[in-house]
Amino acid sequence: MKIYKAYAKVNTFLKITGLRGDYHEIISRFMRVDDLYDELSFEKKDTPDFKIIGSFSCTTEQNTIYKAYNELLEYTKSESLDKLMQTYAVKVDKNIPAFAGLGGGSSDAATYLKMCNEVLHLNLSIKELAEIGLKVGADVPFFIYGYDSANVSGIGEIVEPFDEPLLKFDVYTPNIEISTPKVYKSYRDNFFNPINSTELHKLKNATSIEVLESYSPEEANDLFNPALKEYPKLKKHQKDEYYFSGSGSSFFRVI
Numbered sequence: 001m002k003i004y005k006a007y008a009k010v011n012t013f014l015k016i017t018g019l020r021g022d023y024h025e026i027i028s029r030f031m032r033v034d035d036l037y038d039e040l041s042f043e044k045k046d047t048p049d050f051k052i053i054g055s056f057s058c059t060t061e062q063n064t065i066y067k068a069y070n071e072l073l074e075y076t077k078s079e080s081l082d083k084l085m086q087t088y089a090v091k092v093d094k095n096i097p098a099f100a101g102l103g104g105g106s107s108d109a110a111t112y113l114k115m116c117n118e119v120l121h122l123n124l125s126i127k128e129l130a131e132i133g134l135k136v137g138a139d140v141p142f143f144i145y146g147y148d149s150a151n152v153s154g155i156g157e158i159v160e161p162f163d164e165p166l167l168k169f170d171v172y173t174p175n176i177e178i179s180t181p182k183v184y185k186s187y188r189d190n191f192f193n194p195i196n197s198t199e200l201h202k203l204k205n206a207t208s209i210e211v212l213e214s215y216s217p218e219e220a221n222d223l224f225n226p227a228l229k230e231y232p233k234l235k236k237h238q239k240d241e242y243y244f245s246g247s248g249s250s251f252f253r254v255i
């Protein structure tokens with residue numbers, strides 16, 4: 001069966017622009033990491049229950065792939081989807097570390113949705129897949145669109161391609177499990193300072209290199225200081241020229 005690549009992402013910058021209920025509105029540049037990806041495929045099985053083959057720190061029910069399946073079934077009421085998942089397991093060769101700020105779970109969910117759309121000829125549009133994916137996680141829409149680089153805003157549902165060369169990164173993930181909700185809550189409680197429209201406009205039109213050359217790691221990612229506050233051990237892992245991705249724990253440097 002065909003193997004599908006679920007790429008990682010880094011946030012070359014991430015700024016909070018406001019609040020939307022329990023969520024934060026952001027403007028962030030997502031960039032695909034070309035040499036870091038999970039590999040997904042369908043593999044025949046002989047038991048009818050939903051099955052994911054791979055090394056995860058969560059149960060099947062907690063897996064973003066299973067959540068994507070449920071959302072897709074809810075949206076399509078497709079009997080062929082049910083039959084597919086009774087006949088095939090989802091095999092995942094996991095390479096993206098979890099709790100890493102690299103979008104691993106979100107990328108797997110997005111890739112699974114695209115696999116089902118292709119194999120079952122569901123003919124769902126990219127927009128429909130992104131709407132379904134958003135119900136699984138805020139980072140999923142970026143991976144559905146599949147751009148190399150994009151300005152992501154809203155809570156993650158607005159994905160606008162950005163024309164800049166795909167950069168190569170050295171990614172370093174300290175073994176610190178970081179809770180995204182906890183980091184966002186710490187930002188809201190201790191660091192809340194949404195950017196103004198002038199800075200937002202400047203960032204949206206700057207290349208990632210221009211931003212990284214003119215912003216410190218703390219300035220480029222509003223979640224870095226909250227992450228340092230909630231997970232002080234991160235500090236000793238910070239190295240010159242490395243920036244912080246998403247809610248962490250990963251650092252990246254352009255090479």
Ligand SMILES: C[C@](O)(CO)[C@H](O)COP(=O)(O)OP(=O)(O)OC[C@H]1O[C@@H](n2ccc(N)nc2=O)[C@H](O)[C@@H]1O
Pocket residue numbers: 011014022023024025026028101103106136137138139140154155156180181184246247
């Ligand atoms: C940090 C980033 O990964 C940057 O790419 C994303 O903003 C978070 O994406 P994600 O991990 O897919 O987030 P989700 O799993 O959808 O949400 C986890 C939790 O993070 C917080 N959250 C997430 C996204 C967002 N724009 N604002 C938030 O406040 C919420 O408490 C939410 O319950």
Ligand SMILES: Nc1ncnc2c1ncn2[C@@H]1O[C@H](COP(=O)(O)OP(=O)(O)OP(=O)(O)O)[C@@H](O)[C@H]1O
Pocket residue numbers: 056057058062063064065097098099100101102103104105106108109139180246247248249
């Ligand atoms: N397919 C999956 N791959 C990795 N983690 C998953 C998956 N499904 C569920 N999880 C769970 O989600 C949590 C971490 O997810 P993920 O790896 O997407 O976080 P992340 O790398 O920090 O992503 P983000 O950049 O969105 O913060 C862990 O609790 C992990 O067990």
